Amino acid sequence: MAPAASGEHRRGASRSLRPRRGVLVLAVLTLLAATATVAGAQLSSEDYYDASCPAALLTIRSAVATAVLIDRRMGASLLRLHFHDCFGCDASVLLDDTASFTGEKGAGPNAGSLRGFDVIDNIKMLLELMCPQTVSCADILAVAARDSVAQLGGPSWTVPLGRRDATTASASLANSDLPGPTSNLNGLLNSFSNKGFTTTDMVALSGAHTVGRAQCRNCRARIYNDTDIDASFAASLRGSCPAQGGDGALEPLDESSPDDFDNTYFGNLVAWRGLLHSDQALFSGGGGGGGATDGLVRAYASSADRWGSDFAAAMVKMASISPLTGTNGEIRVNCRRVN
Ligand code: HEM
Numbered sequence: 001m002a003p004a005a006s007g008e009h010r011r012g013a014s015r016s017l018r019p020r021r022g023v024l025v026l027a028v029l030t031l032l033a034a035t036a037t038v039a040g041a042q043l044s045s046e047d048y049y050d051a052s053c054p055a056a057l058l059t060i061r062s063a064v065a066t067a068v069l070i071d072r073r074m075g076a077s078l079l080r081l082h083f084h085d086c087f088g089c090d091a092s093v094l095l096d097d098t099a100s101f102t103g104e105k106g107a108g109p110n111a112g113s114l115r116g117f118d119v120i121d122n123i124k125m126l127l128e129l130m131c132p133q134t135v136s137c138a139d140i141l142a143v144a145a146r147d148s149v150a151q152l153g154g155p156s157w158t159v160p161l162g163r164r165d166a167t168t169a170s171a172s173l174a175n176s177d178l179p180g181p182t183s184n185l186n187g188l189l190n191s192f193s194n195k196g197f198t199t200t201d202m203v204a205l206s207g208a209h210t211v212g213r214a215q216c217r218n219c220r221a222r223i224y225n226d227t228d229i230d231a232s233f234a235a236s237l238r239g240s241c242p243a244q245g246g247d248g249a250l251e252p253l254d255e256s257s258p259d260d261f262d263n264t265y266f267g268n269l270v271a272w273r274g275l276l277h278s279d280q281a282l283f284s285g286g287g288g289g290g291g292a293t294d295g296l297v298r299a300y301a302s303s304a305d306r307w308g309s310d311f312a313a314a315m316v317k318m319a320s321i322s323p324l325t326g327t328n329g330e331i332r333v334n335c336r337r338v339n
Pocket of ligand 1: 073075076077079080083112113114115179180181182183188205206208209211212213214215216218253276278
């Protein structure tokens with residue numbers, strides 16, 4: 001009896017242990033799965049391609065340097081291309097329309113305006129020759145944007161890598177999520193906070209308009225109707241951007257140094273010489289708009305270093321918005337098409 005009882009007891013004990021062990025195993029498995037999910041959703045460090053495609057970053061940097069040497073505005077265009085991809089950094093912006101989806105190239109903020117697709121195609125072609133289906137188009141965009149800024153004399157930063165490419169694109173998301181040039185301060189703050197950005201991030205990122213051009217159609221209403229605009233600035237712009245016609249005429253976003261990545265954009269805002277209505281919305285100086293970001297604009301206007309480091313930090317944040325990682329998405333062979 002006693003042994004049986006003890007055997008029973010042992011069996012009982014082992015029975016009572018079994019579920020506990022099961023629970024433990026289950027807990028460990030759940031933990032592992034959770035860790036894998038988190039790791040899968042996160043980007044890796046900048047040495048991501050060191051083993052699989054050692055010359056990847058150098059190739060992108062040289063191609064960007066060449067493109068900017070040929071056409072300095074291209075630095076601005078590549079930066080903007082990354083931004084327009086990055087309300088979800090998955091290279092969806094590069095996809096051409098197909099029978100099954102209407103892509104982002106034809107969306108309002110992008111059509112007839114985004115540039116740099118050929119530069120990305122060339123980089124991708126080189127990388128496919130060197131290391132087939134290894135470097136994603138989304139990572140190329142992120143690195144090319146960083147290298148463009150550096151090439152134009154701006155700050156540099158480390159780009160976390162490991163993004164994969166989307167297999168679809170959405171024109172309607174591009175239309176709804178990207179801010180427009182007639183936005184006021186609240187509209188801008190909303191668009192950016194919807195993506196997890198702070199007010200500081202938004203103002204710092206807007207400083208990207210220290211380079212590049214905008215078309216007359218995007219600044220006409222400001223230069224003819226706005227009151228928070230320097231009179232001589234408006235008058236000179238009216239010379240090249242007529243009230244009717246000339247929609248595509250190009251105006252520098254930063255009149256003082258249109259191709260240099262410096263902080264003069266913020267000084268322009270303080271002088272009411274911002275080109276877009278949405279630019280000037282960051283600084284009212286007692287005029288229209290909210291005025292909530294006036295202090296930050298003044299601070300950036302007087303410290304290029306402070307702006308540079310806030311801009312770099314916000315770019316890293318932007319480049320990490322909902323990337324595809326792990327086994328999600330794919331590494332496209334041609335950035336314009338899904339495989
Ligand atoms: C704050 C909200 C923003 C609005 C409303 C806005 C709007 C615009 C518009 C309307 C243009 C001119 C497009 C054209 O006329 O063809 C433009 C150009 C540009 N944007 Fe923005 N943008 C914003 C934020 C950003 C951010 C966050 C970046 C990058 C981090 C950026 C980078 C650029 C660059 C570099 C250009 C010049 C591109 C070129 O010359 O090809 N923008 N933007």
